[in-house]
Amino acid sequence: MKEVDLVIRGARIVSPDQIIEASVAIAGEQIVAVGHDDTMPPAREEMRADGLYLLPGAIDSHVHFRDPGYPNKETWKTGSAAAAMGGVTTVFEMPNTNPATGTLEALRMKQKAAEASYCDFGIHGLLGDDTVDRLEELLDAGVTSFKAFVGNTFGNLPAPTDGALLEGFEKLAPLGIRTVVHAENSSILFRRQKKMQDAGRIDAMAHLAARPAVAEIEAIGRVLTLAEWTGARVHIAHHSAADSLFLLREAKRRGVDVTAETCPQYLLLNTDHMLKLGGVMRLNPPIREARHNQPLWDALMDGTLDMIATDHAPHAPEEKTRESIWDCDCGFPGVETQMPLMLTEVNRGRASLMDYVRWSSVAPAKAWGIYGPKGVIAPGAHADIAFVDMERAGILSQNKLQSISKISPWNGRPVKGYPLHTLLRGRFVMRDGKLVTDAVGWGRSVKTVQQMPTAKPRNTEHYSSAILETPPGVPRTAVPVGEVDWSAS
Known part of the structure; x- marks a missing residue:
């Protein structure tokens, strides 16, 4: 042998x-x-590995490594190091960097930055009015998927018009490529925020008031309508509200190819914590009232929500602690703390380890077309493994994070269940709770193993590309009035 x-x-x-x-x-x-x-x-x-559990390395569909553009917040090296420390072996990185990942030049800059990655990665390209004509060339150059910021967030990228979103879905549906959507109604957000700012409200709860659940309901409904019409694959990012879950359930029942994520912050935090931590907890969509927590857990259990992601969104501490909530940057680090937080809930009996593996690895691998090489411990798969000690207890500390962003709402939270070692494609990137620093740059793009299922486009005769063509037998110019032979009818 x-x-x-x-x-x-x-x-x-x-x-x-x-x-x-x-x-x-x-x-x-x-x-x-x-x-x-x-x-x-x-x-x-x-x-x-006596007493340890081997889990397929976690796959985080939603991280912001801020590189290029914001090295004071994070870099690919520090963000991916945080992933390795958190048992995460693959990440999908978002396009709201500077420049945004909507051109070949910007993509090349990001790919160069990613050469320092400790973990494997996918890159979400930007779907917007200015990029809709470049989607295919971005895919050819290495983008794995796309992100549409239907709701405003860090970077202030303009939300795509509905026309551009529809056209983007028309182009991606025949290719089977999935689009992540930040689903909030920007018009509602901007109008309400301006009214509160004009009224002098700068408190932490004003951020939630500006982004009510109806903004998520409306945006998800709109996105699902366009996806169902075109046959496009979509993914709802950071689902936060109990009130919009019915839309996902109904869409899945009808056969819409939609996946959805939620994050530990929406499962475990609520406005009670917001009142105590203020701007530290400002993120988009916002932390909501306690009534939303349990329905999101229930939705994970019944498959309405498919997976756990983090929306790892680091900022410098001074950018999170300003007097006005409107001046506090949105988001906080999460890729390193997700696994101990969720394993703690497993230890509490809220879910099983098998549930957790489905949410953290299997579902995202299937959503992004990398299941087989990723998401499973089996012959032929990449040796991506998180070694987990379910008995190890500790206290999360923001000062010990690998992320540049040393500020977290999880600071001081007791946890039980930790990844001890992280193996990526057969190489340890974290061992005995310590980063293996000479593994920097071991990560590579998952584009090489991505294989999406057969696409199922719909209503293709109504696509923008189709209507630009004149049907056979139809003159290219309008027939002048008076030249119709009515006697022939």
């Missing part, structure tokens, strides 16, 4: 369906065997 690089013995391997005791053999970047100890090949290195 051929010698392999590493055999891991004594662990429990977690999938969405079961937890089994087995050993894992790894050669190069891939898993080559999973089974009983006696069936493992000889190895150059053996590792005991």
Whole structure:
């Protein structure tokens, strides 16, 4: 039997369906065997993992690494280091950098920055009025997917018009490419915020008042209508409100190809925390009232919501602690704390480890077309593994974060359940709770393994590309009045 690089013995391997005791053999970047100890090949290195659980590395569909443009907030090196420390092996990075990832030049800048990544990555390109004609060339150059900022957020990118959003979906539907949507109604947000600013309201709760649940309901409904009409694949980012879940349930029932994420902050935090922490907790969509927390958990359990993401959105502490809520930047770091936060809830009996693997790895891998190489511990898959100790307890500390952003609403929160080691394509990027610094740059684009299922476009005869063509037998110019032969009718 051929010698392999590493055999891991004594662990429990977690999938969405079961937890089994087995050993894992790894050669190069891939898993080559999973089974009983006696069936493992000889190895150059053996590792005991007694008492630990092996999870497929987490896949975070929603991070902002701020590079290029905002190195004071984060870089690919620091953001991906945070991911590695959090058991996250693959991230999908958002386009609201500077410049925004809507041109080939901007994409090349981001790809250059990503050469310092500790984790594998996808890149969401920008879908907007100015980029809708460049979607195909961005895909050819390495973009894995797209993001449409239907709601305003950091970077103040203009929301795409409905016409551009429809046309973008028409172009992406036949390709099977999924678009992430920040679903809030910008018109509602801007109008309400201006009214409160004019009235002198600068308190933390004013941010929530400017972004009511109806803004999310309306935007999700609009996006799903366009997706259903075109057959486009869409993904609802950072779902925050109980009130809009019915739209997802109904759309899925009708067969719309929609996936949706929520984040630990919407599951575990509410306005009670906002009153205490103020601008630290300002993000988009906002932290909502406590009544929203449990319905989001229920939606994860029944499949209405597909996955956990973080919306890792780092800022400098001074940018989060200004007097006026309107002057506090939106977002906070999360990619490093997601796994211990969620494992703590597993320990509390709120979900199972199998549920967590489905939300953190399997569902995102399937949504972005990378399931098989990613999202599973099985022969042929990438050796992306989080080694988890469910008994390890600790206190989250913002000062210990790998992120440049040393400010977090989770600071001081007790947790139980930690990733101890993170393996990416057969190489440790975190070991014994410490970053493996010489693994910097080991991450690579998942574009090389991405394979989306067969596309199912709809109503193609009404696409913008179709209506520009004159149908056979129809004159290209209007027939002048008076030349119609009425006697022939």
